[in-house]
Amino acid sequence: MIFVEVLLPVPISGTFTYSVPEALADSIRIGYRVIVPFGRKKFYTGIIASQTPVAPQGYEVKDIALILDEWAVVRHLQLKLWHWMADYYLCTPGEVMRAAMPAGLKIESETFVSADPDYEEKPDERLSQREMAVMNYILGCEKKQPLDLIGKKTGFANIGPIINSLLEKGAVQISENLVERYRSRKETYVRLTVDKGDSDGLHKAFDSVRSGSMQEKALLALIEISAFMRQDSELQEVTRTELMERSGVTTTVIAAMAKKGIVDIYKKEISRFSYSGLVTGELPVLSEAQASALDSIHKSWFEKDITLLRGVTSSGKTEIYIHLIDYVLRQGRQALYLVPEIALTTQLTRRLQRVFGDKVVIYHSKFSDNDRVDIWKKLLASSEPCVVIGARSAVFLPFASLGLVIVDEEHESAYKQQDPAPRYNGRDAAIVLASMHGAKTLLGSATPAVDTYYKALTGRFGLIELTERYEGLRLPQVEIIDMAAARKRGEVEGAFSLLTRRLVNESLQRGEQSILFINRRGYAPIARCKLCGYVPKCENCDVSLTYHRHSDKLICHYCGTPYGVPDVCPACKEPGIEVLGYGSERVEEEIDSLFPTAAIARMDLDTTRSKDGYETIIDNFSKGKSQILVGTQMVTKGLDFGRVSMVGVINADSIVNFPDFRASERAFNMIEQVAGRAGRKSDNGVVAVQTYNPSHPLFDFLVRHDYKDYYQREIQERQRYNYPPFVRIIYVYIKHKDPAAVSTIAFEFASRLRVLLGNRVSGPDEPYVARIQTLYIRRIMLKIETQASISKVKSLLNDIRIEMTNSRQLLGAVLYYDVDPM
Ligand SMILES: Nc1ncnc2c1ncn2[C@@H]1O[C@H](COP(=O)(O)OP(=O)(O)OP(=O)(O)O)[C@@H](O)[C@H]1O
Numbered sequence: 106m107i108f109v110e111v112l113l114p115v116p117i118s119g120t121f122t123y124s125v126p127e128a129l130a131d132s133i134r135i136g137y138r139v140i141v142p143f144g145r146k147k148f149y150t151g152i153i154a155s156q157t158p159v160a161p162q163g164y165e166v167k168d169i170a171l172i173l174d175e176w177a178v179v180r181h182l183q184l185k186l187w188h189w190m191a192d193y194y195l196c197t198p199g200e201v202m203r204a205a206m207p208a209g210l211k212i213e214s215e216t217f218v219s220a221d222p223d224y225e226e227k228p229d230e231r232l233s234q235r236e237m238a239v240m241n242y243i244l245g246c247e248k249k250q251p252l253d254l255i256g257k258k259t260g261f262a263n264i265g266p267i268i269n270s271l272l273e274k275g276a277v278q279i280s281e282n283l284v285e286r287y288r289s290r291k292e293t294y295v296r297l298t299v300d301k302g303d304s305d306g307l308h309k310a311f312d313s314v315r316s317g318s319m320q321e322k323a324l325l326a327l328i329e330i331s332a333f334m335r336q337d338s339e340l341q342e343v344t345r346t347e348l349m350e351r352s353g354v355t356t357t358v359i360a361a362m363a364k365k366g367i368v369d370i371y372k373k374e375i376s377r378f379s380y381s382g383l384v385t386g387e388l389p390v391l392s393e394a395q396a397s398a399l400d401s402i403h404k405s406w407f408e409k410d411i412t413l414l415r416g417v418t419s420s421g422k423t424e425i426y427i428h429l430i431d432y433v434l435r436q437g438r439q440a441l442y443l444v445p446e447i448a449l450t451t452q453l454t455r456r457l458q459r460v461f462g463d464k465v466v467i468y469h470s471k472f473s474d475n476d477r478v479d480i481w482k483k484l485l486a487s488s489e490p491c492v493v494i495g496a497r498s499a500v501f502l503p504f505a506s507l508g509l510v511i512v513d514e515e516h517e518s519a520y521k522q523q524d525p526a527p528r529y530n531g532r533d534a535a536i537v538l539a540s541m542h543g544a545k546t547l548l549g550s551a552t553p554a555v556d557t558y559y560k561a562l563t564g565r566f567g568l569i570e571l572t573e574r575y576e577g578l579r580l581p582q583v584e585i586i587d588m589a590a591a592r593k594r595g596e597v598e599g600a601f602s603l604l605t606r607r608l609v610n611e612s613l614q615r616g617e618q619s620i621l622f623i624n625r626r627g628y629a630p631i632a633r634c635k636l637c638g639y640v641p642k643c644e645n646c647d648v649s650l651t652y653h654r655h656s657d658k659l660i661c662h663y664c665g666t667p668y669g670v671p672d673v674c675p676a677c678k679e680p681g682i683e684v685l686g687y688g689s690e691r692v693e694e695e696i697d698s699l700f701p702t703a704a705i706a707r708m709d710l711d712t713t714r715s716k717d718g719y720e721t722i723i724d725n726f727s728k729g730k731s732q733i734l735v736g737t738q739m740v741t742k743g744l745d746f747g748r749v750s751m752v753g754v755i756n757a758d759s760i761v762n763f764p765d766f767r768a769s770e771r772a773f774n775m776i777e778q779v780a781g782r783a784g785r786k787s788d789n790g791v792v793a794v795q796t797y798n799p800s801h802p803l804f805d806f807l808v809r810h811d812y813k814d815y816y817q818r819e820i821q822e823r824q825r826y827n828y829p830p831f832v833r834i835i836y837v838y839i840k841h842k843d844p845a846a847v848s849t850i851a852f853e854f855a856s857r858l859r860v861l862l863g864n865r866v867s868g869p870d871e872p873y874v875a876r877i878q879t880l881y882i883r884r885i886m887l888k889i890e891t892q893a894s895i896s897k898v899k900s901l902l903n904d905i906r907i908e909m910t911n912s913r914q915l916l917g918a919v920l921y922y923d924v925d926p927m
């Protein structure tokens with residue numbers, strides 16, 4: 106008998122042991138998917154993580170029910186990465202698996218059941234009454250039925266054991282609805298039935314259509330697009346859609362032509378990532394500074410696997426990346442190019458496709474599940490060189506042989522997954538992934554994370570710096586605008602100071618573009634009663650509501666609940682509710698009324714929900730169809746527009762004043778990055794930063810674009826107050842519906858931790874938002890020495906959790922950890 110450890114997508118620690126029936130023993134491999142019974146109710150799809158000949162002690166092991174694969178859907182190194190992630194981020198491998206695999210590959214309880222046609226009831230294995238009832242239902246269905254549905258239709262809440270027993274008696278078969286879930290994309294094509302060059306045949310074809318008819322039109326168009334008559338070109342394949350567009354005919358016309366035998370209609374599976382645009386294959390010619398940086402990176406990799414490229418905004422880091430990618434592709438290996446946000450993939454994809462054509466693969470969460478399964482399978486099936494551009498989840502793809510990992514804008518907090526588990530940082534996971542493959546890593550940024558720059562300066566990472574913009578352009582001029590003083594002078598109109606308005610206007614006059622950055626989406630972040638001061642709050646969360654004009658609703662940005670705007674204040678019953686402050690909608694509205702002839706675009710979460718949302722906005726702005734782009738943090742980084750000469754930071758204070766030890770780091774990076782969008786192709790970039798606190802020390806560094814000076818100040822603070830990179834932070838989160846219970850539990854957890862870890866423990870505290878989605882929240886902070894073993898901490902935390910669970914002290918509580926919070 107052999108046993109396998111199966112990884113299941115459930116939030117329970119560890120893997121689960123199952124036995125393998127003799128008949129299946131030869132078909133079992135690591136990385137195969139299997140269907141296994143789980144608990145009393147369910148079947149799950151799991152992945153075989155390992156095999157062992159040793160039976161577990163003390164309990165009865167169940168058989169696996171079905172093997173789904175004939176080859177592994179997960180590679181060995183992926184499993185290794187999942188385990189690393191579960192260990193490091195203090196979650197379960199099942200949670201990692203859930204995040205890692207596209208839904209089309211992991212079919213939780215969507216197991217399908219059908220009757221086994223060969224089944225005959227044996228006298229010693231009669232079906233019970235319940236089984237008969239279920240069996241009759243199944244036999245009455247034409248198609249195989251999902252497990253859940255059978256339970257519902259037959260009224261058995263606990264359908265799992267019944268099916269299990271039917272399965273044992275050989276009465277039913279189970280399968281996964283994989284084929285139906287995962288649909289490959291097919292395209293319809295049309296071709297002439299005559300061979301190229303067969304003019305006789307062609308004449309006959311023309312004879313069979315009436316002159317001036319739709320069929321003739323279609324025939325002419327088909328001849329043209331397929332290059333049928335051209336001697337200098339091979340016959341081209343023509344899609345039905347293209348033919349219809351060119352000739353203006355309908356599918357019926359084409360079908361009629363097929364019936365006559367003039368054309369063939371055929372279907373072909375098309376790859377979702379084929380690229381038919383122009384491929385030059387030419388690498389950008391590097392400037393002297395870029396070429397020398399490239400050279401230094403290669404040299405640095407001799408000694409260190411991880412190197413940081415700090416290059417000021419618009420220094421041309423992307424061009425250097427392109428050369429590095431070319432280098433590994435030539436070696437026959439693969440490259441992963443991570444960006445922090447999907448918005449960045451659009452421009453980047455174009456830049457890379459021009460050089461690498463269909464070797465470019467894109468992967469992120471806006472893709473449909475079918476697309477993601479497609480890409481997964483493509484990478485699984487081949488070890489061909491390719492470059493994957495993706496957001497953080499791309500680290501989970503089945504790479505065969507990575508040679509290079511690039512993490513662009515490595516400082517970005519968007520690399521960190523906040524919720525749900527695994528709460529991982531895509532940058533750090535990518536570094537680990539690279540080391541598993543023996544690949545090199547390049548981290549790139551104009552404003553590296555303090556932790557990263559520290560590691561580079563202390564020799565853990567290599568360090569290469571580019572201090573000039575491409576072509577020696579100067580960095581934009583930064584104006585800090587004292588809004589209080591401007592207001593006194595009567596120069597503030599709506600959200601804008603006089604200077605901001607003037608700069609936008611001047612850029613419009615020169616035919617150039619502006620970007621206005623506002624940290625909040627919606628119309629106004631606060632609603633309040635002007636008579637009694639009452640502030641409407643979310644019923645589920647401890648936050649005030651943001652007014653959205655587009656939908657005329659007050660919306661909670663934590664749980665998404667919309668509320669109507671009350672006509673009268675619920676507290677004083679007077680009609681006093683007004684909205685205050687600025688969000689992107691309102692900035693857009695005001696700038697529109699100030700500059701009515703300019704075309705204005707807005708990019709924020711609300712305008713980019715569709716898959717192509719970003720693309721349209723970014724394309725239009727690139728092409729100059731809009732002159733002013735208003736946006737949230739999405740507009741701050743990485744985008745490359747040639748004609749932007751003015752950048753406005755509308756409310757710098759909301760970025761600077763945040764109660765968190767990373768606040769000033771985040772603020773410096775964000776403002777320096779958005780400033781970097783200005784003057785990328787000419788020397789006249791200017792940035793207006795509006796603030797009520799102009800003497801804040803950060804602004805001085807920003808005006809001078811002095812990253813190093815800023816870093817010095819920041820690292821000293823971190824050392825003085827004992828924060829990363831000098832320690833590692835782990836938050837323990839405790840959530841509960843009951844405010845008293847959450848306090849008691851958090852307090853108890855913290856005091857037990859203190860016994861073991863002393864003053865490394867602080868809290869519990871209420872986080873900034875202390876109640877979300879009806880749960881009250883407490884947070885305990887652990888500061889652990891960087892050289893300490895995280896697995897030791899993990900086992901301490903686990904012990905406490907188990908003790909408290911056993912003494913029923915954690916009842917109703919949600920408990921989780923956040924390692925290296927951002
Ligand atoms: N060698 C080159 N040849 C032609 N154009 C270049 C070259 N290097 C850079 N550029 C151009 O300069 C601009 C800035 O380059 P790039 O977008 O790579 O900057 P970056 O360093 O990534 O900046 P950021 O940190 O702001 O994202 C781009 O428009 C790019 O096409």
Ligand SMILES: [Zn+2]
Nearest residue numbers: 643646661664
């Ligand atoms: Zn809410």
